[in-house]
Structures are given as structure tokens and as C-alpha cells.
Amino acid sequence: MELAEDVKTSLQKLPSRRVQELVVEVLQELKWVGVEEIEVTPGSSLGDGLMALIYRVRATGRLARAEKARASFVVKHTPRNKARRDVFDVPMLFANEHSFYENVVPALSRHCGPLAVAKFFHSITDGEHDALILEDLKEQSFRLADRRKGLDLRHCRVVLAALARLHAASFVLKEKNAAAFEQLRPRVKDMFWDADREFAFKPFTTSCFEETLRTLKAYFGGDDHENKYIEAFLRLSERGYDFIAASVRSTASRLQVVTHGDCWTNNLLFKYADEQPDSPSDVRFLDYQLTRITTPAADVTYFLFTSPNSILEQHHMDPEKIFSRRCLDEEMARMAPYGLTSAGIVVPAVCVPPEFTPDMDKVLGQTRDDFVQEYAKQMKADTPEARLQLASLLKHCVDRGFFKDL
């Protein structure tokens, strides 16, 4: 397709020639014969995403027989800074997300209908210009909730129902076509807790344990009767990354499903009935870089420990036949250390005031430590909200006996 000079110039705002070509290929696949205008703008705000650059591409043009066409995409692109890509092995994260859209979504939705995901158009996974092109959900009135306010019960219900559909799709696939589920295993790789990811995420988790401990000590102060909580946390942090990794990996095979892996407020877009902010009617999950096969309780715990505006009692599920309430409770208790560890990583990011929001593009050094330090900025913000939430979660775990075997 021939492009006018001004269209080419607009496309150059995208970070690589390869991704500019890919956008044009997508338009051709949509049967466009001409592009009249292209607008490329930032697709997210600082703090909405750390592992990628997000662009919004709006285009107008023509189909055959001169019909007008409009489209809006989100381009999720690997960071420009090579050191930033290398320290967290971002190409692997993109490959996992690509595989989710390419392999997992078609397999899971075959028997269960559509999942709460954006439409996926194309991707590049060459380790250098990695990018995904997705439908722009904001164009369909989906939007982010305010992470610092937290999600109320209505929002949580919508998310838990969508998570349940995602998890149920694996149970159905196992039931209908066990071999097809097995084929997904090598295509969904745990990017955080797998033994060969330790090099990147063990030091990161260790630094997060240290910061969580500092936050918790600041909350509990020197008060002796609260010390059982700090002691419990110390036992957890001593066991550290290896213990959490083992609990993620050791899920009984019959309970394993494809999970989202990073289900917190900034990876959720909501739609509202009649645009009323208190009546979410639908949700889409974003960011499948950390999708993994493990217990459904990993997603539920991660979500409930990071995103609601208060700790919720979990009274809203009754999947007796496939995954009983008792089984869920046992799995939730088993995964509580994972939940608290994840909360130590995510909650500071939920509560961070804008002036402490890390900006990975501004990191001058080249080492993993430089990036970990920049990420830790939001922990250093040390907000009363983060203290309260982490301390309440720790109390929740200790008082219910979840840490008694640590």
C-alpha cells in the first residue's frame, strides 16, 4: 500500500521501522486500500507500565469501493534502553505474552467462548524490536480504575468472575481434550518463579522482602505485642524466593490451570453500565507477560492481596464440583506466603504518589541493581497506605494460621 509522506512521518513516532511496517500490514489484513491519516500518541501514563513502551495508533483510511475506515490500536513495544531489556530479560516476557495470545487464547476459547482479553493482531518477537499490536480497549470505553483508591466489591466481583472463566476454561479443556492442554505446557513459561528465571527475579524479590520488612516495622513500631507478626514475616523472608517458587511450582497437576499471573488494578480495564463509575459491567485483562500454569488460587490471592480497597472475605464462590470451596481455602492458605510476597512488590506501586513513580527510561546505569534501585523508589515513598495494607495482610495471614508451618 502506497503511503503519503505525512502518514510516513506520523508512523515514525513508533520506535522501530519493523513495527511501523507491522501496523501497515495489520491495516492491509483488515482490507484497507489506503491510509488518509495516522496519529501516534503515548498509550499510557508514567507508572501504568514498567516493562514496555505503550503507543496508541489511530488511523483513518479507505476500504475497497471507497468505504471509509477507522481503527485504533495499542502497540506494546519493548523498551529502547538495551540494559533495561537485558536485566529483566524482557524479550522472554514478550515471547510469553505473544504465546499467550497466539496459542493459549485459541485453545482455551475453543470450548468456552471468548475470554476477557483484547483482540490480538500481530507481534514481533525477534529479541530486539519485540512488539504486540492489540485492539485499543479504551476506544470501546474500557478504562483503568484509580489504583490508589482500590477496587470496591462490585469491581472485585467482575474481576473474580472473569478470572473464574479463565481458570474454568483450563478445566474444561483438560476434560474435553487433555492432550491439547498438555500441548500448552511448553508454551506457557513461568517468567518469575521458574528455576531458570532465578538470576533476574531472586535478587529483585530479596530486595522487595527487605523493603516490605522496613515498611512493616514502621507500621508496627516497637510495640512488643505486635512482634509475633514481624517474627512471622522474618520467617517468611528467610525462606525467601526459593520457598515461594516451590509453592508456585508444586501445585498438584489436577489443580493446574492457565493463570493470568499479574492480576492487579493497572492490568485491568473496566467498562461501566451507563458510564456510572460504581457499576462496572465488564473487564478485560491486560499484560500476560507473567502468565503461568499453576493453581487458580495464585491469581485469586494475588488479586485480593493487591487490588481491593480493603481486605475482602472471600464468600462469593461455590465451584463445588470442580474446585471445591474447601480445596480453594486450602490452596489460598498454601499460597498466602506467595500473596504477601507479591503484595510487597505490588502494593507500594499501587500507593505510590506520582512524584515517586519510577521512570525506567531515566536509569543511567546498566546493571540490574540500577533498575532495582529505580523500582525501589516507590517503596521508599513509604506511604501510610502501603504500611497499613501490608501490615493488615500480614496480620490476616498470621491470625488465620497461614504462616504456622514457616
Ligand SMILES: Nc1ncnc2c1ncn2[C@@H]1O[C@H](COP(=O)(O)OP(=O)(O)OP(=O)(O)O)[C@@H](O)[C@H]1O
Ligand atoms: N489493549 C489496550 N487497550 C488500551 N490500553 C492499553 C492496552 N494495553 C495496554 N494499555 C495501557 O497501557 C498500560 C500498560 O500496559 P501493560 O500492563 O500491558 O504494559 P507493561 O509495561 O507490561 O506493564 P507492567 O509494568 O505491569 O509489566 C495499561 O495500564 C493501559 O493503560
